[in-house]
Amino acid sequence: MSTLEHTPVQTRGTKPFMPDLVFFEPDALNYPKGQRIMDWVKAKDIPYRMTTSHNRITNLPGETEVEKYRMAKKTLVVGIRKTLTFDQSKPSAEYAIPISTGCMGHCHYCYLQTTLGAKPYIRIYVNTDDIISAAKTYIEERKPEITRFEAACTSDPVGLEHITGSLGDLIRFMADEEFGRLRFVTKYHHVDPLLDIKHNGHTRIRFSINSDYVIKQFEPATSRFEERIEAAGKIARAGYPLGFIIAPIIWYDGWEKGYGELLRRLGETLPQHATKDLTFELIQHRFTKTSKAVIEKRYPKTKLEMDIEKRKKKWGRWGQNKYVYPDEQQNALREFITERIFEHFPLSRIEYFT
Numbered sequence: 301m302s303t304l305e306h307t308p309v310q311t312r313g314t315k316p317f318m319p320d321l322v323f324f325e326p327d328a329l330n331y332p333k334g335q336r337i338m339d340w341v342k343a344k345d346i347p348y349r350m351t352t353s354h355n356r357i358t359n360l361p362g363e364t365e366v367e368k369y370r371m372a373k374k375t376l377v378v379g380i381r382k383t384l385t386f387d388q389s390k391p392s393a394e395y396a397i398p399i400s401t402g403c404m405g406h407c408h409y410c411y412l413q414t415t416l417g418a419k420p421y422i423r424i425y426v427n428t429d430d431i432i433s434a435a436k437t438y439i440e441e442r443k444p445e446i447t448r449f450e451a452a453c454t455s456d457p458v459g460l461e462h463i464t465g466s467l468g469d470l471i472r473f474m475a476d477e478e479f480g481r482l483r484f485v486t487k488y489h490h491v492d493p494l495l496d497i498k499h500n501g502h503t504r505i506r507f508s509i510n511s512d513y514v515i516k517q518f519e520p521a522t523s524r525f526e527e528r529i530e531a532a533g534k535i536a537r538a539g540y541p542l543g544f545i546i547a548p549i550i551w552y553d554g555w556e557k558g559y560g561e562l563l564r565r566l567g568e569t570l571p572q573h574a575t576k577d578l579t580f581e582l583i584q585h586r587f588t589k590t591s592k593a594v595i596e597k598r599y600p601k602t603k604l605e606m607d608i609e610k611r612k613k614k615w616g617r618w619g620q621n622k623y624v625y626p627d628e629q630q631n632a633l634r635e636f637i638t639e640r641i642f643e644h645f646p647l648s649r650i651e652y653f654t
């Protein structure tokens with residue numbers, strides 16, 4: 301055996317996101333949060349520029365489209381959210397609450413690739429008070445029904461929390477709302493800023509998890525599985541309702557072994573107290589013709605299977621057909637994963653499979 305084989309493997313933790321370039325809308329600096337982010341950018345010595353609008357960032361460095369895309373994922377834009385009408389967010393919540401748009405992750409299958417079109421850079425909004433006032437209006441309109449807000453529809457806000465603090469603001473607000481609930485999902489483990497916040501059980505934090513194969517092949521620049529599970533344990537210890545989203549569920553050679561392993565490892569590593577009131581959301585892989593073209597351009601070597609011939613066509617909400625698995629495969633995936641979930645977590649709840 302060589303000495304190398306005796307050397308313990310150093311597994312480096314996934315570092316919090318650090319942008320290469322930051323743009324500020326001038327008005328953003330009139331808000332305490334904008335000013336605080338500017339101070340942070342200066343302290344970290346990150347290059348910054350001023351811009352007239354967070355929707356008009358041009359001239360990002362890079363020769364090719366792929367280079368520009370990679371640069372955009374390292375570019376942060378600090379602006380003001382002007383549209384305060386919230387989109388619907390079925391099936392996980394009533395409304396999407398917009399605190400950020402864009403993500404530093406490089407998940408091949410991510411739907412932001414098409415929904416954000418030519419603007420893949422990361423936008424964060426400093427007028428959190430306006431966003432919270434709008435949420436309050438939606439809650440008042442629907443009460444005594446509970447109104448749920450999803451904060452991760454267009455971004456992964458946990459990965460940005462060390463810069464924005466916006467999730468903390470929303471959690472504190474929602475703690476006092478009898479009829480309001482917050483939820484968000486993440487692939488990052490940087491949850492420490494959230495642990496001491498008063499939440500009253502009104503915020504459900506979910507971790508996106510997947511089989512080893514899917515994480516390794518398709519989720520570069522996100523936290524490792526072990527990091528996510530450790531963070532889930534911290535979240536449960538802090539008393540937050542906890543959940544997992546298994547998405548996208550992918551059919552590949554060995555999927556039964558992969559998803560079986562995933563749930564077995566989750567059962568073994570999740571602290572016992574974290575398994576009460578646990579929810580699961582299951583989302584099979586889907587794509588559109590547009591997303592397929594974009595993914596093939598941005599990740600030309602991807603092993604993501606997107607063969608229209610092997611899929612079932614389904615009418616999509618945005619007027620585009622999407623391609624999901626044929627019924628037989630869907631049923632096999634759903635049944636197998638459901639059984640494994642209840643085997644390891646008999647008290648959990650599956651919210652939906654879509």
Ligand code: SF4
Pocket residue numbers: 403404405406407410411412454455456487522
């Ligand atoms: S972490 Fe989530 S939002 Fe970010 S690229 Fe991956 S799938 Fe998209």
